[in-house]
Amino acid sequence: VQLVESGGGLAQSGGSLNLSCTASDTLFSLFTMGWYRQAPGQERELVAKMDSAGETVYAESVEGRFTISRDRSKKTIYLQMGSLKPEDTAVYYCNYQSGHINKWGQGTQVTVSS
Numbered sequence: 746v747q748l749v750e751s752g753g754g755l756a757q758s759g760g761s762l763n764l765s766c767t768a769s770d771t772l773f774s775l776f777t778m779g780w781y782r783q784a785p786g787q788e789r790e791l792v793a794k795m796d797s798a799g800e801t802v803y804a805e806s807v808e809g810r811f812t813i814s815r816d817r818s819k820k821t822i823y824l825q826m827g828s829l830k831p832e833d834t835a836v837y838y839c840n841y842q843s844g845h846i847n848k849w850g851q852g853t854q855v856t857v858s859s
Contacts (some may be wrong), residue, residue, distance in 0.1 A: 766839030
């Protein structure tokens with residue numbers, strides 16, 4: 746499974762950005778795809794994820810501001826980011842998990858200026 750991310754970039758505080766991630770394949774019917782982020786000097790953390798049933802999990806810090814969605818036919822997940830804050834600045838990584846498979850995208854930079 747290869748993951749290709751797009752989107753991200755620079756936004757002002759209070760603004761919005763969108764990310765997308767397309768999987769080359771979804772090998773199994775049960776999988777979870779999501780977004781993680783890593784700021785300089787910090788550990789990678791979950792932002793949001795969605796499983797095969799459509800159940801979502803959000804980090805408390807983004808709840809109500811970010812929305813994860815998917816298009817199964819396109820094997821693509823999206824992250825709509827709104828009300829952005831400078832502390833949202835990080836490299837955002839797409840993730841695919843299914844059984845023993847755990848794949849990461851190359852990462853895309855999101856920078857929010859104050």
